[in-house]
Amino acid sequence: xxxxxxxxxxxxxxxxxxxxxxxxxxxxxxxxxxxxxxxxxxxxxxxxxxxxxxxxxxxxxxxxxxxxxxxxxxxxxxxxxxxxxxxxxxxxxxxxxxxxxxxxxxxxxxxxxxxxxxxxxxxxxxxxxxxxxxxxxxxxxxxxxxxxxxxxxxxxxxxxxxxxxxxxxxxxxxxxxxxxxxxxxxxxxxxxxxxxxxxxxxxxxxxxxxxxxxxxxxxxxxxxxxxxxxxxxxxxxxxxxxxxxxxxxxxxxxxxxxxxxxxxxxxxxxxxxxxxxxxxxxxxxxxxxxxxxxxxxxxxxxxxxxxxxxxxxxxxxxxxxxxxxxxxxxxxxxxxxxxxxxxxxxxxxxxxxxxxxxxxxxxxxxxxxxxxxxxxxxxxxxxxxxxxxxxxxxxxxxxxxxxxxxxxxxxxxxxxxxxxxxxxxxxxxxxxxxxxxxxxxxxxxxxxxxxxxxxxxxxxxxxxxxxxxxx
Numbered sequence: 001x002x003x004x005x006x007x008x009x010x011x012x013x014x015x016x017x018x019x020x021x022x023x024x025x026x027x028x029x030x031x032x033x034x035x036x037x038x039x040x041x042x043x044x045x046x047x048x049x050x051x052x053x054x055x056x057x058x059x060x061x062x063x064x065x066x067x068x069x070x071x072x073x074x075x076x077x078x079x080x081x082x083x084x085x086x087x088x089x090x091x092x093x094x095x096x097x098x099x100x101x102x103x104x105x106x107x108x109x110x111x112x113x114x115x116x117x118x119x120x121x122x123x124x125x126x127x128x129x130x131x132x133x134x135x136x137x138x139x140x141x142x143x144x145x146x147x148x149x150x151x152x153x154x155x156x157x158x159x160x161x162x163x164x165x166x167x168x169x170x171x172x173x174x175x176x177x178x179x180x181x182x183x184x185x186x187x188x189x190x191x192x193x194x195x196x197x198x199x200x201x202x203x204x205x206x207x208x209x210x211x212x213x214x215x216x217x218x219x220x221x222x223x224x225x226x227x228x229x230x231x232x233x234x235x236x237x238x239x240x241x242x243x244x245x246x247x248x249x250x251x252x253x254x255x256x257x258x259x260x261x262x263x264x265x266x267x268x269x270x271x272x273x274x275x276x277x278x279x280x281x282x283x284x285x286x287x288x289x290x291x292x293x294x295x296x297x298x299x300x301x302x303x304x305x306x307x308x309x310x311x312x313x314x315x316x317x318x319x320x321x322x323x324x325x326x327x328x329x330x331x332x333x334x335x336x337x338x339x340x341x342x343x344x345x346x347x348x349x350x351x352x353x354x355x356x357x358x359x360x361x362x363x364x365x366x367x368x369x370x371x372x373x374x375x376x377x378x379x380x381x382x383x384x385x386x387x388x389x390x391x392x393x394x395x396x397x398x399x400x401x402x403x404x405x406x407x408x409x410x411x412x413x414x415x416x417x418x419x420x421x422x423x424x425x426x427x428x429x430x431x432x433x434x435x436x437x438x439x440x441x442x443x444x445x446x447x448x449x450x451x452x453x454x455x456x457x458x459x460x461x462x463x464x465x466x467x468x469x470x471x
Contacts, residue, residue: 046113093170093213105212132255155221157244170213265358267298282346303353313341381408413467
């Protein structure tokens, strides 16, 4: 071999040895973060008393149903076999936010829990009670009786950048103190039926049991609570979603001081502003929320907002897209008067309105004692209740029963919480359902497998829904 060839060969070998070392040197080291913050991350296990056989996950959908592949919550449900314990165990994660034992987790982690057990990183175990939980944001605040506990440091999600490294610590499948890392994929994501939370999307590996655990930035600050994944298999597929910690802290503060979360509403229906709509309404750019309808006598109507207005600023905050508006409005305390900027007739117009209070058709996931009544078994899988005075007023309800919970046959027919069941068709005759007793008598007369037709109202739309009673 010639000397120049040997020199070139040594250069290649040196590069091959240097490149992996250079790549490794450029990657972040998470060890110090985990050592500082890991002690404040806890494992949460719950027991739900079941009066019927526990079902496999997602009992409401057949695997061929497209909805089976959609967003999944993280509580692993264990199938019940003959002779097994009827109590249903579930696992999740959480993190300590105060040294006297307040812990944040997901509402779905402690849903229907009869008992909650918190295990610390040092293996100590404590019984916990639920201070409060908010289904809409999927945030729960629980408390253990202890002092001098390690607690996390909170960060600012607004300063989080897409592409930034983030770390999750939790208990996937019950494996305590598991650490996974990735980057922020996007911010401000809106998910179906979750329009009050601007989710942080990441590619951090999140699996069942990570629910309620913290998402850290590289400074070791909590910037979110891991809540949901998008998956076709039930496991991690690279799409994870976290609740920004500022949203969660606002929810927990309201739960702690008022026992519930108050959200603002103005009473409009909105849609996205496309490029074509922007041109049609004379807007300088495709942004804002286009008002497609205004509820009579609503805060928006009283404040002068009209159908066809495009809301571009609300309470001093820019409305970049239509899905920004519900979050911005919800964050305003009811009774507050705020400035609103709209485009009308191609020109900007300033208005003021007083924000009303949004009434959640969903019932709280848990009460302060950590439990709620279980669904009574029936062939349709529906729990109904008379509308509250607020629902009668705000939704204009004069009849019918509001859906509190839907599973089984009803869920397969896509009847949802918040729908209003007005009537049932029996023997070709339509029978109005104006009391829970009416509904119970109707269900009591059904046979297993019988075809049933219900008249259901959702928003302003009313339609007949056909379903088959369970056996």
